Amino acid sequence: MDLQTKVDAVVNAALGSRIVGCVVLINQGGKRVYERAAGLADREAGVPVRLDTIFRLASVTKPIVSLTTLRMIDKGLLSLDDKVTDYLPYFTPRAPDGSTPPITIRHLLTHTSGITYDLPDDVSSGSDPRDLIPLQENLRRLARHPLAFAPGSKWTYGMSIDVLGGVLEKVASGRSLGEVVAEYLTGPLGMTDTRFGVTDRARLAVPYADGKSEPVRMDEPHPVPDDNGGVRWFSPGRIFEPTAPQSGGSGMAGTASDLMLMLEALAGDLLKPATRQRAYTPQTDCKMDRPCEIFGAIGAVVTDGAASGWHRTGLVEWGGVWGNNWIIDPGTNTHVVVYTNTMKEGCNGPFRDEVRDAVFA
Numbered sequence: 001m002d003l004q005t006k007v008d009a010v011v012n013a014a015l016g017s018r019i020v021g022c023v024v025l026i027n028q029g030g031k032r033v034y035e036r037a038a039g040l041a042d043r044e045a046g047v048p049v050r051l052d053t054i055f056r057l058a059s060v061t062k063p064i065v066s067l068t069t070l071r072m073i074d075k076g077l078l079s080l081d082d083k084v085t086d087y088l089p090y091f092t093p094r095a096p097d098g099s100t101p102p103i104t105i106r107h108l109l110t111h112t113s114g115i116t117y118d119l120p121d122d123v124s125s126g127s128d129p130r131d132l133i134p135l136q137e138n139l140r141r142l143a144r145h146p147l148a149f150a151p152g153s154k155w156t157y158g159m160s161i162d163v164l165g166g167v168l169e170k171v172a173s174g175r176s177l178g179e180v181v182a183e184y185l186t187g188p189l190g191m192t193d194t195r196f197g198v199t200d201r202a203r204l205a206v207p208y209a210d211g212k213s214e215p216v217r218m219d220e221p222h223p224v225p226d227d228n229g230g231v232r233w234f235s236p237g238r239i240f241e242p243t244a245p246q247s248g249g250s251g252m253a254g255t256a257s258d259l260m261l262m263l264e265a266l267a268g269d270l271l272k273p274a275t276r277q278r279a280y281t282p283q284t285d286c287k288m289d290r291p292c293e294i295f296g297a298i299g300a301v302v303t304d305g306a307a308s309g310w311h312r313t314g315l316v317e318w319g320g321v322w323g324n325n326w327i328i329d330p331g332t333n334t335h336v337v338v339y340t341n342t343m344k345e346g347c348n349g350p351f352r353d354e355v356r357d358a359v360f361a
Contacts, residue, residue, distance in 0.1 A: 018350070020040050279316070
């Protein structure tokens, strides 16, 4: 069975019952080998997904901000071992022992900073219905919250890239994070639809969440069960708020083709060769909560393909909770981008695994 047939079968089986709409792009050796827009951007209005449909990105924002950082490092504007307090003097959260240890750019990129998603009520993660405040104020509030562990000692997913976004604003003399990302990454690459906020509402996909028989249209705000038996609240309308903090960890929207431009550029000359390798290889010794994966500079790197279920050692992958995921295979120069409007199935549900298996198994 060829690639087209296998991936089509996966998409067809998921549409309606598990996924409302999606765009799936696959490039191999720099050439497009699969491209499909399927399902509905707005189920109730009967609006189909198109290749230029815009999706909320959630944590797909993170590799965009991380690659912006690596570009700026290549240009000598900052370094991996710079301290966060070199740029944000107020950012001195305490460690469990009461000390205020230095947090570096390296710690932020690799999620070994001690900053988590266990947040106080007045801090926004970028996708929730909390306060609409500037990024720097959001980070000032976060700085009052203690670290979960000493920087560099463990790996935990959290708001490290939000803090990194605050650093980039200061490096760029106070310009907004969106302006910095546009100058160093999305602008040069022609990622014209990827930004903080959405102006073309007609192209933005309606968000849906997993349901018992089919996905449910998300309310404003909408509760979603988390992995610990609790509930997280999400705000679909936040993407329209110009005063919301420009969250480097969660706040952007964009198209699948834009992200493919970025992944293809990463395989080319976007970064210096040694810097590019940071994106493709483990950058910490700290174990993740996923077996046989270690975090690099933009996502998780598979260290044992057979044991992990990812089929190939060296794959780099991540996703966004609104319903997106992406995979890089540096060994074969293969890039997979899957954008859906269905939380969480499109991010880390069976649909992600089925597309992966169709491409790599």
